[in-house]
Amino acid sequence: MRSRSLAGPLLLLLLGALFLWRNLHPEAPLFDLLATWWPFLLIGWGVLRLIEVLIWRASREAGLGAGEIVLVILICLAGMGLFEINRHGIHLTPEIFGEQFEFPVASRASAAGATRIVFENPRGTIHLNGADTQEITINGRKFIRAYKREDAERTDGQTPVDIVPQGDRVLVTSHQERAPADERITGELDITVPRGMAVEAYGGNADYEITDINGDVDLRGARGDARLARVIGNVRVEIGRSETIAADTIQGNLDVEGRGSDVDVQNVTGQVTLNGQYVGSLAFKSINGALQLAGPRMEVRAAALPGSISMDLGDFSGSNLVGPVRLVTQSRDVHLEGFTDSLTLESVRGDVDLQPGHVPLPRIDAHSGSGAIELVLPEKAAFQLQATAYRGDAVNDFGDPIETQVEGRAAVLRGAQGDGPLIRIVADRGSVAVRKQGSARNAGAPAPPAPAAPPAPPVPKAPAPVNLKSSEVKL
Protein backbone atom coordinates (compact mmCIF):
# COMPACT_ATOMS: atom_id res chain seq x y z
CA MET A 1 0.00 0.00 0.00
CA ARG A 2 3.05 2.24 -0.10
CA SER A 3 4.16 4.59 -2.85
CA ARG A 4 2.30 2.84 -5.71
CA SER A 5 -0.16 5.30 -7.22
CA LEU A 6 -3.79 4.52 -7.88
CA ALA A 7 -3.56 6.31 -11.21
CA GLY A 8 -2.21 3.34 -13.13
CA PRO A 9 -4.93 0.84 -12.19
CA LEU A 10 -7.64 3.48 -12.58
CA LEU A 11 -6.39 4.38 -16.07
CA LEU A 12 -6.50 0.71 -17.02
CA LEU A 13 -10.04 0.42 -15.68
CA LEU A 14 -11.11 3.48 -17.64
CA LEU A 15 -9.55 2.22 -20.86
CA GLY A 16 -11.17 -1.16 -20.43
CA ALA A 17 -14.57 0.41 -19.80
CA LEU A 18 -14.24 2.67 -22.83
CA PHE A 19 -13.34 -0.15 -25.20
CA LEU A 20 -16.09 -2.32 -23.79
CA TRP A 21 -18.57 0.46 -24.36
CA ARG A 22 -17.31 0.92 -27.91
CA ASN A 23 -17.66 -2.76 -28.66
CA LEU A 24 -21.15 -3.02 -27.24
CA HIS A 25 -22.41 0.22 -28.77
CA PRO A 26 -20.50 0.84 -31.99
CA GLU A 27 -22.77 3.75 -32.84
CA ALA A 28 -21.86 5.73 -29.73
CA PRO A 29 -19.85 8.80 -30.70
CA LEU A 30 -16.94 7.68 -28.53
CA PHE A 31 -14.19 9.28 -30.56
CA ASP A 32 -16.03 12.58 -30.64
CA LEU A 33 -16.50 12.49 -26.90
CA LEU A 34 -12.91 11.53 -26.33
CA ALA A 35 -11.69 14.24 -28.66
CA THR A 36 -13.35 16.99 -26.65
CA TRP A 37 -13.26 15.65 -23.11
CA TRP A 38 -9.78 14.13 -22.89
CA PRO A 39 -8.20 17.04 -20.96
CA PHE A 40 -10.29 16.00 -17.96
CA LEU A 41 -8.34 12.76 -17.95
CA LEU A 42 -5.22 14.79 -17.19
CA ILE A 43 -7.04 16.90 -14.61
CA GLY A 44 -8.45 13.82 -12.91
CA TRP A 45 -5.07 12.18 -12.89
CA GLY A 46 -3.45 15.28 -11.41
CA VAL A 47 -6.11 15.61 -8.74
CA LEU A 48 -5.72 11.94 -7.84
CA ARG A 49 -1.99 12.31 -7.40
CA LEU A 50 -2.47 15.47 -5.41
CA ILE A 51 -4.87 13.75 -3.04
CA GLU A 52 -2.51 10.81 -2.69
CA VAL A 53 0.33 13.13 -1.83
CA LEU A 54 -1.70 15.12 0.67
CA ILE A 55 -3.32 12.12 2.39
CA TRP A 56 -0.43 9.68 2.55
CA ARG A 57 2.23 12.24 3.18
CA ALA A 58 4.86 9.60 3.78
CA SER A 59 4.25 7.62 0.67
CA ARG A 60 5.42 10.00 -1.99
CA GLU A 61 8.36 10.11 -4.27
CA ALA A 62 9.45 13.42 -5.70
CA GLY A 63 7.03 14.28 -8.50
CA LEU A 64 5.96 12.07 -11.35
CA GLY A 65 7.92 9.12 -12.61
CA ALA A 66 9.53 9.16 -16.04
CA GLY A 67 7.07 6.61 -17.39
CA GLU A 68 4.17 8.74 -16.26
CA ILE A 69 5.59 11.83 -17.96
CA VAL A 70 6.00 9.96 -21.23
CA LEU A 71 2.42 8.71 -20.92
CA VAL A 72 1.13 12.23 -20.26
CA ILE A 73 2.91 13.57 -23.33
CA LEU A 74 1.50 10.74 -25.44
CA ILE A 75 -2.00 11.46 -24.17
CA CYS A 76 -1.56 15.16 -24.97
CA LEU A 77 -0.41 14.44 -28.52
CA ALA A 78 -3.14 11.89 -29.18
CA GLY A 79 -5.78 14.16 -27.64
CA MET A 80 -4.71 17.18 -29.66
CA GLY A 81 -4.69 15.08 -32.81
CA LEU A 82 -8.16 13.74 -32.15
CA PHE A 83 -9.46 17.21 -31.33
CA GLU A 84 -8.08 18.73 -34.53
CA ILE A 85 -9.43 15.90 -36.66
CA ASN A 86 -12.80 16.26 -35.03
CA ARG A 87 -12.85 20.03 -35.33
CA HIS A 88 -12.25 19.85 -39.04
CA GLY A 89 -15.46 18.01 -39.46
CA ILE A 90 -14.09 14.51 -39.80
CA HIS A 91 -16.07 12.40 -37.42
CA LEU A 92 -14.05 9.27 -37.21
CA THR A 93 -16.75 6.87 -36.25
CA PRO A 94 -19.38 7.29 -38.96
CA GLU A 95 -16.84 8.18 -41.65
CA ILE A 96 -14.91 5.00 -41.15
CA PHE A 97 -17.31 2.48 -39.72
CA GLY A 98 -20.53 3.72 -41.26
CA GLU A 99 -22.13 3.15 -44.59
CA GLN A 100 -23.67 5.57 -47.06
CA PHE A 101 -27.36 5.38 -47.87
CA GLU A 102 -29.07 7.25 -50.65
CA PHE A 103 -32.56 8.72 -50.66
CA PRO A 104 -34.42 10.58 -53.40
CA VAL A 105 -35.52 14.16 -52.85
CA ALA A 106 -38.44 15.75 -54.62
CA SER A 107 -40.27 18.82 -53.53
CA ARG A 108 -42.14 21.66 -55.15
CA ALA A 109 -43.95 24.77 -54.08
CA SER A 110 -45.42 27.91 -55.58
CA ALA A 111 -43.17 30.92 -55.58
CA ALA A 112 -46.00 33.44 -55.78
CA GLY A 113 -45.15 36.71 -54.05
CA ALA A 114 -41.59 35.75 -53.24
CA THR A 115 -38.62 37.68 -54.56
CA ARG A 116 -35.78 35.82 -52.87
CA ILE A 117 -34.84 32.23 -52.35
CA VAL A 118 -32.75 31.60 -49.25
CA PHE A 119 -30.70 28.53 -48.36
CA GLU A 120 -29.75 27.89 -44.79
CA ASN A 121 -26.78 25.69 -43.94
CA PRO A 122 -26.77 23.72 -47.13
CA ARG A 123 -24.38 20.82 -47.41
CA GLY A 124 -23.54 19.13 -50.66
CA THR A 125 -24.06 20.49 -54.13
CA ILE A 126 -26.73 22.86 -55.32
CA HIS A 127 -27.48 23.40 -58.98
CA LEU A 128 -29.82 26.32 -59.27
CA ASN A 129 -31.36 27.32 -62.57
CA GLY A 130 -33.67 30.14 -63.38
CA ALA A 131 -36.51 29.32 -65.75
CA ASP A 132 -39.78 30.77 -66.98
CA THR A 133 -41.90 29.21 -64.29
CA GLN A 134 -43.89 30.22 -61.23
CA GLU A 135 -42.83 27.27 -59.15
CA ILE A 136 -39.85 26.22 -57.17
CA THR A 137 -38.92 22.63 -57.97
CA ILE A 138 -36.33 20.62 -56.11
CA ASN A 139 -35.12 17.25 -57.32
CA GLY A 140 -32.13 15.30 -56.34
CA ARG A 141 -30.61 12.90 -53.91
CA LYS A 142 -29.67 12.89 -50.31
CA PHE A 143 -26.81 10.87 -48.88
CA ILE A 144 -26.85 9.81 -45.27
CA ARG A 145 -23.91 8.15 -43.62
CA ALA A 146 -24.95 5.95 -40.78
CA TYR A 147 -24.41 2.52 -39.28
CA LYS A 148 -27.70 0.94 -40.16
CA ARG A 149 -30.31 1.42 -42.83
CA GLU A 150 -33.01 1.89 -40.19
CA ASP A 151 -31.02 4.74 -38.65
CA ALA A 152 -30.55 6.36 -42.04
CA GLU A 153 -34.25 5.95 -42.86
CA ARG A 154 -35.27 7.52 -39.58
CA THR A 155 -32.91 10.43 -40.22
CA ASP A 156 -34.24 10.78 -43.75
CA GLY A 157 -37.75 11.08 -42.34
CA GLN A 158 -36.64 13.73 -39.88
CA THR A 159 -34.81 15.82 -42.42
CA PRO A 160 -37.10 16.56 -45.35
CA VAL A 161 -36.03 19.27 -47.76
CA ASP A 162 -38.68 21.88 -47.06
CA ILE A 163 -39.65 24.93 -49.03
CA VAL A 164 -41.00 27.44 -46.52
CA PRO A 165 -42.56 30.72 -47.71
CA GLN A 166 -41.73 33.59 -45.35
CA GLY A 167 -43.10 36.91 -46.58
CA ASP A 168 -41.17 37.98 -49.63
CA ARG A 169 -38.69 35.18 -49.30
CA VAL A 170 -38.75 31.44 -49.65
CA LEU A 171 -36.57 29.47 -47.32
CA VAL A 172 -35.12 26.15 -48.41
CA THR A 173 -33.98 24.12 -45.47
CA SER A 174 -32.98 20.53 -45.14
CA HIS A 175 -33.18 20.38 -41.32
CA GLN A 176 -29.75 18.88 -41.06
CA GLU A 177 -29.48 20.06 -37.49
CA ARG A 178 -32.04 17.37 -36.60
CA ALA A 179 -29.72 14.58 -37.64
CA PRO A 180 -27.89 12.74 -34.88
CA ALA A 181 -24.34 13.87 -34.28
CA ASP A 182 -22.85 10.70 -35.63
CA GLU A 183 -24.69 10.77 -38.94
CA ARG A 184 -23.78 12.94 -41.83
CA ILE A 185 -26.08 14.25 -44.52
CA THR A 186 -25.15 15.71 -47.84
CA GLY A 187 -27.42 16.56 -50.70
CA GLU A 188 -27.20 16.84 -54.41
CA LEU A 189 -30.04 19.09 -55.40
CA ASP A 190 -31.24 20.37 -58.75
CA ILE A 191 -33.40 23.39 -58.17
CA THR A 192 -35.44 25.35 -60.64
CA VAL A 193 -36.75 28.76 -59.64
CA PRO A 194 -38.54 31.59 -61.41
CA ARG A 195 -35.91 33.54 -63.27
CA GLY A 196 -36.45 36.84 -61.46
CA MET A 197 -35.59 35.62 -57.98
CA ALA A 198 -32.64 36.77 -55.95
CA VAL A 199 -30.56 33.99 -54.40
CA GLU A 200 -29.04 33.95 -50.93
CA ALA A 201 -27.21 31.20 -49.10
CA TYR A 202 -25.78 31.28 -45.61
CA GLY A 203 -23.41 28.93 -43.88
CA GLY A 204 -22.74 25.34 -44.66
CA ASN A 205 -20.34 23.54 -46.91
CA ALA A 206 -21.87 23.51 -50.33
CA ASP A 207 -20.81 23.79 -53.94
CA TYR A 208 -23.04 26.09 -55.93
CA GLU A 209 -23.75 26.17 -59.61
CA ILE A 210 -26.08 29.00 -60.44
CA THR A 211 -27.28 29.88 -63.91
CA ASP A 212 -29.83 32.13 -65.61
CA ILE A 213 -30.84 34.28 -62.69
CA ASN A 214 -32.19 37.82 -63.02
CA GLY A 215 -31.53 38.95 -59.50
CA ASP A 216 -28.79 39.50 -56.98
CA VAL A 217 -26.84 36.48 -55.80
CA ASP A 218 -25.30 36.40 -52.34
CA LEU A 219 -23.42 33.27 -51.28
CA ARG A 220 -21.75 33.00 -47.88
CA GLY A 221 -20.29 29.79 -46.62
CA ALA A 222 -17.44 28.19 -44.80
CA ARG A 223 -16.26 25.98 -47.59
CA GLY A 224 -17.27 25.19 -51.13
CA ASP A 225 -17.08 26.23 -54.74
CA ALA A 226 -19.19 28.65 -56.71
CA ARG A 227 -19.85 28.63 -60.42
CA LEU A 228 -22.10 31.30 -61.83
CA ALA A 229 -23.22 31.94 -65.37
CA ARG A 230 -25.65 34.36 -66.96
CA VAL A 231 -26.66 36.35 -63.91
CA ILE A 232 -28.29 39.73 -64.27
CA GLY A 233 -27.67 41.36 -60.92
CA ASN A 234 -24.93 41.96 -58.41
CA VAL A 235 -23.06 38.90 -57.23
CA ARG A 236 -21.32 38.53 -53.91
CA VAL A 237 -19.39 35.37 -53.00
CA GLU A 238 -17.92 35.08 -49.55
CA ILE A 239 -16.65 31.55 -49.06
CA GLY A 240 -14.03 30.83 -46.43
CA ARG A 241 -12.24 28.16 -48.39
CA SER A 242 -12.84 27.34 -52.01
CA GLU A 243 -11.23 25.39 -54.78
CA THR A 244 -12.86 27.16 -57.69
CA ILE A 245 -14.77 30.39 -58.08
CA ALA A 246 -15.98 30.91 -61.61
CA ALA A 247 -18.22 33.61 -63.03
CA ASP A 248 -19.18 34.03 -66.65
CA THR A 249 -21.48 36.68 -68.09
CA ILE A 250 -22.56 38.74 -65.13
CA GLN A 251 -24.54 41.91 -65.76
CA GLY A 252 -23.70 43.68 -62.55
CA ASN A 253 -20.90 43.85 -60.03
CA LEU A 254 -18.96 40.88 -58.77
CA ASP A 255 -17.51 40.82 -55.30
CA VAL A 256 -15.45 37.87 -54.10
CA GLU A 257 -13.93 37.44 -50.67
CA GLY A 258 -12.22 34.57 -48.90
CA ARG A 259 -9.39 32.17 -49.41
CA GLY A 260 -9.02 29.59 -52.06
CA SER A 261 -7.35 28.44 -55.18
CA ASP A 262 -8.60 29.17 -58.69
CA VAL A 263 -10.65 32.13 -59.83
CA ASP A 264 -11.98 32.51 -63.34
CA VAL A 265 -14.01 35.59 -64.23
CA GLN A 266 -15.13 36.77 -67.62
CA ASN A 267 -17.67 39.04 -69.27
CA VAL A 268 -18.70 41.22 -66.38
CA THR A 269 -20.42 44.51 -67.09
CA GLY A 270 -19.91 46.02 -63.65
CA GLN A 271 -16.92 46.22 -61.43
CA VAL A 272 -15.02 43.25 -60.07
CA THR A 273 -13.40 43.14 -56.64
CA LEU A 274 -11.51 40.21 -55.24
CA ASN A 275 -10.23 40.21 -51.69
CA GLY A 276 -8.24 37.49 -50.04
CA GLN A 277 -5.69 34.86 -50.65
CA TYR A 278 -6.13 32.82 -53.81
CA VAL A 279 -3.16 30.62 -54.53
CA GLY A 280 -4.14 28.86 -57.73
CA SER A 281 -4.46 30.36 -61.16
CA LEU A 282 -6.49 33.50 -61.55
CA ALA A 283 -7.93 34.61 -64.86
CA PHE A 284 -9.94 37.72 -65.70
CA LYS A 285 -11.28 38.63 -69.09
CA SER A 286 -13.56 41.30 -70.55
CA ILE A 287 -14.54 43.39 -67.57
CA ASN A 288 -16.27 46.67 -68.33
CA GLY A 289 -16.11 48.12 -64.83
CA ALA A 290 -13.18 48.71 -62.55
CA LEU A 291 -11.09 45.75 -61.50
CA GLN A 292 -9.67 45.57 -58.02
CA LEU A 293 -7.75 42.59 -56.72
CA ALA A 294 -6.21 42.66 -53.27
CA GLY A 295 -4.42 39.97 -51.35
CA PRO A 296 -1.44 39.53 -49.13
CA ARG A 297 1.38 41.56 -50.70
CA MET A 298 -0.53 41.78 -53.97
CA GLU A 299 -2.66 44.47 -55.51
CA VAL A 300 -4.05 44.98 -58.98
CA ARG A 301 -6.21 47.87 -60.05
CA ALA A 302 -7.43 48.93 -63.43
CA ALA A 303 -10.24 51.16 -64.60
CA ALA A 304 -11.46 48.46 -66.96
CA LEU A 305 -10.20 45.32 -68.60
CA PRO A 306 -11.18 44.88 -72.25
CA GLY A 307 -8.35 42.35 -72.55
CA SER A 308 -7.29 39.77 -70.05
CA ILE A 309 -5.20 39.14 -66.98
CA SER A 310 -3.90 35.80 -65.87
CA MET A 311 -1.76 35.18 -62.88
CA ASP A 312 -0.55 32.54 -60.49
CA LEU A 313 2.03 32.54 -57.74
CA GLY A 314 4.94 32.93 -60.19
CA ASP A 315 3.64 34.93 -63.13
CA PHE A 316 1.47 37.87 -63.92
CA SER A 317 0.53 38.65 -67.45
CA GLY A 318 -1.94 41.20 -68.62
CA SER A 319 -2.97 42.58 -71.96
CA ASN A 320 -5.15 45.45 -72.96
CA LEU A 321 -5.88 47.23 -69.69
CA VAL A 322 -7.52 50.63 -69.30
CA GLY A 323 -5.61 52.79 -66.83
CA PRO A 324 -4.84 54.13 -64.41
CA VAL A 325 -3.28 50.75 -63.73
CA ARG A 326 -1.70 49.90 -60.41
CA LEU A 327 0.15 46.67 -59.79
CA VAL A 328 1.93 45.53 -56.65
CA THR A 329 3.42 42.05 -56.56
CA GLN A 330 5.82 40.14 -54.37
CA SER A 331 7.54 37.59 -56.54
CA ARG A 332 6.08 37.23 -59.98
CA ASP A 333 7.49 37.78 -63.41
CA VAL A 334 5.36 40.55 -64.85
CA HIS A 335 4.42 40.82 -68.47
CA LEU A 336 2.15 43.70 -69.29
CA GLU A 337 1.08 44.51 -72.81
CA GLY A 338 -1.17 47.35 -73.92
CA PHE A 339 -2.25 49.71 -71.16
CA THR A 340 -3.41 53.30 -71.14
CA ASP A 341 -3.36 56.47 -69.02
CA SER A 342 -0.79 55.51 -66.39
CA LEU A 343 0.94 52.60 -64.70
CA THR A 344 2.30 52.35 -61.19
CA LEU A 345 4.18 49.14 -60.64
CA GLU A 346 5.92 47.87 -57.57
CA SER A 347 7.60 44.50 -57.83
CA VAL A 348 9.74 43.04 -55.07
CA ARG A 349 11.18 40.14 -57.03
CA GLY A 350 10.83 39.05 -60.63
CA ASP A 351 11.52 40.30 -64.12
CA VAL A 352 9.27 42.97 -65.57
CA ASP A 353 8.40 43.35 -69.21
CA LEU A 354 6.30 46.37 -70.20
CA GLN A 355 4.87 47.05 -73.65
CA PRO A 356 2.41 49.95 -73.52
CA GLY A 357 1.82 49.52 -77.23
CA HIS A 358 -0.43 52.50 -77.90
CA VAL A 359 0.57 56.07 -78.73
CA PRO A 360 0.28 58.42 -76.85
CA LEU A 361 2.16 56.52 -74.19
CA PRO A 362 0.90 56.25 -70.63
CA ARG A 363 2.84 57.65 -67.70
CA ILE A 364 4.88 54.87 -66.15
CA ASP A 365 6.38 54.63 -62.71
CA ALA A 366 7.88 51.19 -62.18
CA HIS A 367 10.09 49.94 -59.40
CA SER A 368 11.62 46.50 -59.10
CA GLY A 369 13.53 45.33 -56.05
CA SER A 370 15.28 42.45 -57.65
CA GLY A 371 14.79 41.72 -61.32
CA ALA A 372 15.29 43.30 -64.69
CA ILE A 373 12.88 45.79 -66.22
CA GLU A 374 12.48 45.84 -69.95
CA LEU A 375 10.44 48.51 -71.65
CA VAL A 376 9.40 48.13 -75.27
CA LEU A 377 8.18 51.35 -76.90
CA PRO A 378 6.93 52.18 -80.39
CA GLU A 379 9.69 53.70 -82.49
CA LYS A 380 8.01 57.09 -83.01
CA ALA A 381 6.58 57.47 -79.52
CA ALA A 382 7.13 60.67 -77.56
CA PHE A 383 8.33 60.23 -73.98
CA GLN A 384 10.71 61.41 -71.29
CA LEU A 385 12.77 58.71 -69.71
CA GLN A 386 14.50 58.30 -66.39
CA ALA A 387 15.68 54.75 -65.97
CA THR A 388 18.01 53.74 -63.15
CA ALA A 389 19.64 50.40 -62.50
CA TYR A 390 21.42 50.63 -59.15
CA ARG A 391 23.25 47.40 -59.71
CA GLY A 392 22.97 46.41 -63.31
CA ASP A 393 23.35 47.40 -66.92
CA ALA A 394 21.31 49.85 -68.90
CA VAL A 395 20.43 49.09 -72.49
CA ASN A 396 19.27 51.82 -74.83
CA ASP A 397 17.95 51.16 -78.32
CA PHE A 398 16.80 54.71 -79.00
CA GLY A 399 20.27 56.10 -79.54
CA ASP A 400 21.01 59.82 -79.26
CA PRO A 401 17.92 61.28 -77.59
CA ILE A 402 18.78 59.18 -74.59
CA GLU A 403 22.00 59.49 -72.69
CA THR A 404 23.63 56.67 -70.76
CA GLN A 405 25.59 57.40 -67.60
CA VAL A 406 27.48 54.81 -65.63
CA GLU A 407 28.59 55.54 -62.08
CA GLY A 408 30.20 52.67 -60.25
CA ARG A 409 27.72 49.84 -60.37
CA ALA A 410 24.80 52.08 -61.22
CA ALA A 411 23.65 52.87 -64.74
CA VAL A 412 21.22 55.61 -65.66
CA LEU A 413 19.35 56.33 -68.87
CA ARG A 414 18.02 59.84 -69.18
CA GLY A 415 16.56 61.81 -72.04
CA ALA A 416 13.49 62.61 -74.06
CA GLN A 417 12.14 61.94 -77.49
CA GLY A 418 9.59 64.53 -78.47
CA ASP A 419 7.25 65.88 -75.80
CA GLY A 420 5.64 62.99 -74.01
CA PRO A 421 4.75 61.61 -70.61
CA LEU A 422 7.36 60.83 -67.98
CA ILE A 423 8.53 57.25 -67.74
CA ARG A 424 10.42 56.46 -64.55
CA ILE A 425 11.98 53.07 -64.07
CA VAL A 426 14.05 51.96 -61.11
CA ALA A 427 15.62 48.55 -60.66
CA ASP A 428 17.49 48.06 -57.40
CA ARG A 429 19.17 44.88 -58.50
CA GLY A 430 18.82 44.08 -62.17
CA SER A 431 19.19 45.73 -65.51
CA VAL A 432 16.98 48.24 -67.24
CA ALA A 433 16.42 48.19 -70.97
CA VAL A 434 14.54 50.45 -73.36
CA ARG A 435 13.88 48.79 -76.67
CA LYS A 436 12.09 49.64 -79.87
CA GLN A 437 9.00 47.76 -80.79
CA GLY A 438 9.65 45.27 -83.57
CA SER A 439 13.40 45.57 -83.61
CA ALA A 440 13.51 44.77 -79.90
CA ARG A 441 13.27 41.08 -80.38
CA ASN A 442 16.05 40.95 -82.93
CA ALA A 443 18.29 43.08 -80.84
CA GLY A 444 17.63 41.10 -77.70
CA ALA A 445 18.28 37.61 -78.94
CA PRO A 446 20.57 36.79 -81.86
CA ALA A 447 18.47 34.40 -83.94
CA PRO A 448 15.23 33.34 -82.28
CA PRO A 449 12.51 31.80 -84.47
CA ALA A 450 9.44 33.80 -85.46
CA PRO A 451 7.31 33.33 -82.29
CA ALA A 452 10.03 34.97 -80.26
CA ALA A 453 7.91 36.03 -77.30
CA PRO A 454 7.79 32.76 -75.32
CA PRO A 455 11.39 31.65 -75.93
CA ALA A 456 12.69 35.11 -75.02
CA PRO A 457 12.52 34.78 -71.20
CA PRO A 458 14.63 31.61 -71.00
CA VAL A 459 17.45 33.35 -72.84
CA PRO A 460 18.44 35.68 -70.00
CA LYS A 461 17.73 32.92 -67.52
CA ALA A 462 20.01 30.43 -69.22
CA PRO A 463 23.29 31.98 -68.08
CA ALA A 464 22.14 32.07 -64.46
CA PRO A 465 22.34 28.32 -63.77
CA VAL A 466 25.67 28.22 -65.53
CA ASN A 467 26.97 30.89 -63.21
CA LEU A 468 25.55 29.07 -60.25
CA LYS A 469 27.22 25.89 -61.30
CA SER A 470 30.57 27.51 -61.87
CA SER A 471 30.35 29.24 -58.49
CA GLU A 472 29.42 25.93 -56.91
CA VAL A 473 32.43 24.36 -58.50
CA LYS A 474 34.57 27.11 -57.09
CA LEU A 475 33.12 26.59 -53.66
Add this chain to the structure above:
Amino acid sequence: MTDTSLIRAIRGPIILITVGVLFALNNFTPYGFGKTWPVLLIVLGLLSLLGRGERPQ
Protein backbone atom coordinates in the same frame (compact mmCIF):
# COMPACT_ATOMS: atom_id res chain seq x y z
CA MET B 1 11.78 20.56 5.56
CA THR B 2 8.44 18.88 5.23
CA ASP B 3 7.12 21.92 3.35
CA THR B 4 9.88 21.81 0.77
CA SER B 5 9.45 18.16 -0.02
CA LEU B 6 5.70 18.64 0.00
CA ILE B 7 6.03 21.27 -2.71
CA ARG B 8 8.34 19.02 -4.63
CA ALA B 9 5.85 16.22 -4.34
CA ILE B 10 2.85 18.21 -5.49
CA ARG B 11 4.75 19.80 -8.37
CA GLY B 12 3.98 16.96 -10.78
CA PRO B 13 0.26 16.75 -10.05
CA ILE B 14 -0.10 20.55 -10.17
CA ILE B 15 1.55 20.72 -13.59
CA LEU B 16 -0.62 17.85 -14.76
CA ILE B 17 -3.77 19.65 -13.62
CA THR B 18 -2.63 22.90 -15.23
CA VAL B 19 -1.97 21.20 -18.54
CA GLY B 20 -5.34 19.50 -18.32
CA VAL B 21 -7.13 22.77 -17.61
CA LEU B 22 -5.37 24.53 -20.45
CA PHE B 23 -6.36 21.83 -22.92
CA ALA B 24 -9.90 21.88 -21.60
CA LEU B 25 -9.97 25.65 -22.19
CA ASN B 26 -8.58 24.97 -25.65
CA ASN B 27 -11.43 22.59 -26.42
CA PHE B 28 -14.32 24.39 -24.80
CA THR B 29 -13.53 28.10 -24.98
CA PRO B 30 -12.00 30.36 -27.59
CA TYR B 31 -8.78 30.58 -25.53
CA GLY B 32 -6.60 28.17 -27.48
CA PHE B 33 -3.49 26.50 -26.12
CA GLY B 34 -1.55 28.78 -28.46
CA LYS B 35 -2.70 31.71 -26.35
CA THR B 36 -2.68 30.24 -22.86
CA TRP B 37 0.62 28.34 -22.77
CA PRO B 38 2.46 31.09 -20.81
CA VAL B 39 0.30 30.11 -17.82
CA LEU B 40 2.35 26.93 -17.73
CA LEU B 41 5.54 28.96 -17.38
CA ILE B 42 3.96 31.03 -14.61
CA VAL B 43 2.91 27.93 -12.71
CA LEU B 44 6.36 26.38 -13.11
CA GLY B 45 7.95 29.62 -11.96
CA LEU B 46 5.68 29.87 -8.92
CA LEU B 47 6.35 26.27 -7.93
CA SER B 48 10.11 26.61 -8.15
CA LEU B 49 9.91 29.96 -6.36
CA LEU B 50 8.00 28.38 -3.48
CA GLY B 51 10.38 25.44 -3.33
CA ARG B 52 13.39 27.73 -3.26
CA GLY B 53 11.88 30.09 -0.67
CA GLU B 54 11.54 27.26 1.81
CA ARG B 55 14.89 25.61 1.31
CA PRO B 56 17.36 27.93 3.17
CA GLN B 57 15.33 27.96 6.40
